[in-house]
Amino acid sequence: MKRMIIFGIVIAIIIFTYIYWAINSEKEKAAVTIKEEATVTTKEKEAVTVKKEATVITMEEAAVAVADKWLNLVDSGKYSESWREANEYFKNSVKQDQWALMVQPVRKNLGKLISRKLKAKIYKNASTGEPQGQYIIVQYETSFQNKKLVIEEVVAMLEKNDRWKVSGYHLR
Numbered sequence: 001m002k003r004m005i006i007f008g009i010v011i012a013i014i015i016f017t018y019i020y021w022a023i024n025s026e027k028e029k030a031a032v033t034i035k036e037e038a039t040v041t042t043k044e045k046e047a048v049t050v051k052k053e054a055t056v057i058t059m060e061e062a063a064v065a066v067a068d069k070w071l072n073l074v075d076s077g078k079y080s081e082s083w084r085e086a087n088e089y090f091k092n093s094v095k096q097d098q099w100a101l102m103v104q105p106v107r108k109n110l111g112k113l114i115s116r117k118l119k120a121k122i123y124k125n126a127s128t129g130e131p132q133g134q135y136i137i138v139q140y141e142t143s144f145q146n147k148k149l150v151i152e153e154v155v156a157m158l159e160k161n162d163r164w165k166v167s168g169y170h171l172r
Contacts, residue, residue, distance in 0.1 A: 087165035111145025
């Protein structure tokens with residue numbers, strides 16, 4: 001019985017060690033889902049099944065997820081919220097009320113969003129005047145009601161806390 005408990009604890013330690021290693025090792029990990037299951041017998045002789053599941057995604061996938069979430073705010077007209085979700089460089093470049101005044105008429109002229117498809121993920125270094133850091137430009141082929149093909153670019157910057165935040169938005 002003690003062996004089963006120890007076995008369950010060892011499995012849990014192995015799982016958490018792997019998760020910690022996967023998260024804190026190289027930033028470009030492949031997406032991995034870890035599923036482990038162990039049955040442990042307690043002192044009361046009840047069988048308890050312990051299930052652990054964790055998903056590790058690449059930094060690139062995290063940047064795309066942030067860009068998608070941010071675009072959803074813009075698509076739904078939540079311009080102030082999109083400004084709040086952006087990084088400090090973005091916020092220092094344009095004030096919250098100015099952002100809404102700039103983006104609202106542009107998006108209104110484009111009309112309703114018809115479709116959006118991920119086109120590319122481009123790594124870039126900081127340009128002149130931008131903070132030093134790691135950037136990914138997430139490009140989308142987007143179709144709006146009044147303009148059939150627009151290339152949207154959401155620039156994501158890796159923050160010091162290893163989280164991506166939007167630092168720019170461009171339409172072509």
